[in-house]
Amino acid sequence: MTTIDTALPQTPTAVRREALYFALRNGKLLVGLGVILILLGTAVIGPVLLGRAANDYVGLPMQSPSSEYWFGTNTFGQDIFVQFVYGLRTTFEVGALGGGIAAVIGMAVGFIAGYRGGMVDEVLNMLTNIILVIPTLAVLLIINAYLGIRSVGVQALFIGLTSWPWAARAIRAQTFSLRTRDFVDLARLSGMPSRKIILREIAPNMSSYLFMTFILLFGGSILIASSLDFIGLGPTEGVSLGLMLQNAHQWSALHLGLWWWFIPPGAGITAVVGALYVANVGLDEVFNPKLRET
Amino acid sequence: MRQYFGRKLLIYGLTFFMAVTINWMIPRFMPGDPVAGMLARARVTQPEAVEAMRAYYTNLFGFDLPIWKQYLNFWAALLHGDFGISVWVFPTPVSTVILGAVPYTLALMIPAVLLSWVVGNRLGAYAARRKLLDNSVLPIGYVLTAMPYMWLAVILAWGLGVVAGIFPVAGGYSFAMRPNWSWEFLGDLALHWTLPFASLFLVALGGWAIGMRNMIIYELESDYSNYLAALGAPQRLIRRYAFRNAVLPQITGLALQLGVLVAGALVTEIVFSYPGLGSLILKAIQNQDLFLLQGTFLFIVLGVLIANFIIDVVYVVVDPRTRAGMAGAAA
Numbered sequence: 001m002t003t004i005d006t007a008l009p010q011t012p013t014a015v016r017r018e019a020l021y022f023a024l025r026n027g028k029l030l031v032g033l034g035v036i037l038i039l040l041g042t043a044v045i046g047p048v049l050l051g052r053a054a055n056d057y058v059g060l061p062m063q064s065p066s067s068e069y070w071f072g073t074n075t076f077g078q079d080i081f082v083q084f085v086y087g088l089r090t091t092f093e094v095g096a097l098g099g100g101i102a103a104v105i106g107m108a109v110g111f112i113a114g115y116r117g118g119m120v121d122e123v124l125n126m127l128t129n130i131i132l133v134i135p136t137l138a139v140l141l142i143i144n145a146y147l148g149i150r151s152v153g154v155q156a157l158f159i160g161l162t163s164w165p166w167a168a169r170a171i172r173a174q175t176f177s178l179r180t181r182d183f184v185d186l187a188r189l190s191g192m193p194s195r196k197i198i199l200r201e202i203a204p205n206m207s208s209y210l211f212m213t214f215i216l217l218f219g220g221s222i223l224i225a226s227s228l229d230f231i232g233l234g235p236t237e238g239v240s241l242g243l244m245l246q247n248a249h250q251w252s253a254l255h256l257g258l259w260w261w262f263i264p265p266g267a268g269i270t271a272v273v274g275a276l277y278v279a280n281v282g283l284d285e286v287f288n289p290k291l292r293e294t
Numbered sequence: 295m296r297q298y299f300g301r302k303l304l305i306y307g308l309t310f311f312m313a314v315t316i317n318w319m320i321p322r323f324m325p326g327d328p329v330a331g332m333l334a335r336a337r338v339t340q341p342e343a344v345e346a347m348r349a350y351y352t353n354l355f356g357f358d359l360p361i362w363k364q365y366l367n368f369w370a371a372l373l374h375g376d377f378g379i380s381v382w383v384f385p386t387p388v389s390t391v392i393l394g395a396v397p398y399t400l401a402l403m404i405p406a407v408l409l410s411w412v413v414g415n416r417l418g419a420y421a422a423r424r425k426l427l428d429n430s431v432l433p434i435g436y437v438l439t440a441m442p443y444m445w446l447a448v449i450l451a452w453g454l455g456v457v458a459g460i461f462p463v464a465g466g467y468s469f470a471m472r473p474n475w476s477w478e479f480l481g482d483l484a485l486h487w488t489l490p491f492a493s494l495f496l497v498a499l500g501g502w503a504i505g506m507r508n509m510i511i512y513e514l515e516s517d518y519s520n521y522l523a524a525l526g527a528p529q530r531l532i533r534r535y536a537f538r539n540a541v542l543p544q545i546t547g548l549a550l551q552l553g554v555l556v557a558g559a560l561v562t563e564i565v566f567s568y569p570g571l572g573s574l575i576l577k578a579i580q581n582q583d584l585f586l587l588q589g590t591f592l593f594i595v596l597g598v599l600i601a602n603f604i605i606d607v608v609y610v611v612v613d614p615r616t617r618a619g620m621a622g623a624a625a
Contacts, residue, residue, distance in 0.1 A: 135557065
């Protein structure tokens with residue numbers, strides 16, 4: 001019996017334990033994840049602890065960072081640290097929502113095109129290629145300009161609707177290589193419906209890949225949203241890191257020397273997106289034995 | 295060959311068709327009434343004036359015609375090069391305004407994109423599998439690609455412009471000058487161009503370096519590299535072969551990144567008030583000049599499509615396998 005036990009290392013729990021083993025020893029993943037968790041914690045708990053609204057006028061304008069105002073105040077006397085914490089929250093919301101919507105569409109299109117093939121694939125592939133070529137930001141500019149009142153949710157929705165093509169393309173290619181495998185054929189012979197085959201047989205075999213795609217879409221959404229905010233098409237209410245940058249630029253923080261106004265928001269975006277990318281590389285090494293450094 | 299380009303051109307044609315259709319649809323099918331919106335923004339109180347303006351705008355969009363006719367008219371105007379009249383610099387046609395801004399954007403983007411691609415690829419190729427270099431190039435690369443374009447632009451403008459005072463931080467040339475072909479003016483133009491160029495170049499650089507590094511590592515592990523190494527070929531030769539193979543996906547990557555690069559150029563221009571399409575978009579949004587915005591959108595789409603096609607041609611020239619495959623398919 002013992003020989004059989006050792007000969008079966010590929011049970012799901014064993015695979016999971018192996019992944020965890022390498023995950024806990026991967027510096028990139030730990031650092032990336034650590035930074036994200038700290039920032040996410042700040043974004044979730046911060047506003048509760050601060051007990052102030054984001055745009056309250058709290059003190060004298062143009063104060064440099066001090067023990068009372070950690071990141072100083074802007075030309076209107078708003079606390080930049082409070083804005084930063086609320087902005088971080090918006091950033092995560094846009095990333096999760098926009099990245100999530102893009103991931104769902106990308107997966108649906110990729111799986112169906114890759115699994116079905118033939119005419120369905122032709123049509124979906126054509127659609128993917130067309131949307132891939134159109135510059136996303138330009139479309140979002142027009143949509144947002146015509147939307148009078150803008151919210152974070154709507155912004156994320158449109159970002160999600162336009163940024164899925166590369167993900168669909170990558171998932172389609174992966175599905176293509178999986179669909180002729182024996183276990184998929186077996187499932188098909190046993191009369192499983194296509195939807196179930198995709199969800200039960202194909203998707204789990206590329207789950208790590210799907211998760212990494214989501215991470216990249218998450219980071220991408222954040223960067224697109226910050227560009228939109230900076231151009232002046234951000235949410236009309238509330239605060240986001242991109243809006244803070246826009247305000248700082250518009251009210252010439254540069255020339256007034258208010259570096260504490262424009263450094264934190266950009267650093268926040270860079271930290272979130274950079275940590276996501278680094279964690280992604282770490283995950284890649286965990287799931288792909290070829291890339292592990294020994 | 296003909297089939298390959300035919301397919302590509304079909305996709306680009308359809309893309310342009312879709313872009314124009316989106317452009318036409320958004321004012322008509324978005325929630326809210328664009329005419330009412332424009333009237334509200336104009337803040338005119340006299341009822342007669344409001345009525346006159348309503349009639350004017352309704353006529354301008356052609357809202358009183360049946361939908362299919364509006365759509366055909368839109369195309370007809372477009373094919374005549376008529377993008378409407380700008381509200382911001384009334385009564386200049388939108389196409390004139392845009393054509394005045396395009397050279398600045400191109401002068402900024404083309405060198406920044408090409409140079410960052412070339413330098414990034416070299417850097418990534420050198421760094422791959424070289425511990426010391428890799429440990430510095432990789433983290434810097436990740437920080438650079440994670441940066442929002444406008445943030446690096448703001449930091450450069452602040453550090454090198456406001457604090458150090460080396461470079462000007464706004465405009466395409468000094469306000470005291472008039473555009474002419476003197477050396478003095480060209481030097482001034484170059485001085486104003488440097489910082490926007492540098493920030494575009496740096497942010498794009500990181501992504502290319504990381505991509506190339508990963509591709510080279512992948513290529514160095516492939517069979518042909520191992521075979522060459524077993525034959526005793528020098529490392530430099532193996533790396534040169536790896537580079538030539540790794541450059542191909544990077545060319546495709548350039549096509550995929552075009553949209554992001556355009557977006558980066560737009561926000562960078564806004565930071566430096568550089569008189570290209572980005573500043574134009576900002577002005578259009580601030581002045582609710584929706585015709586100008588829509589015209590700029592179509593210009594950007596057209597530019598990206600042309601760039602895509604050029605990259606397709608380059609790919610066929612660079613990769614002999616695509617040509618061989620096409621010839622084989624034709625025969």
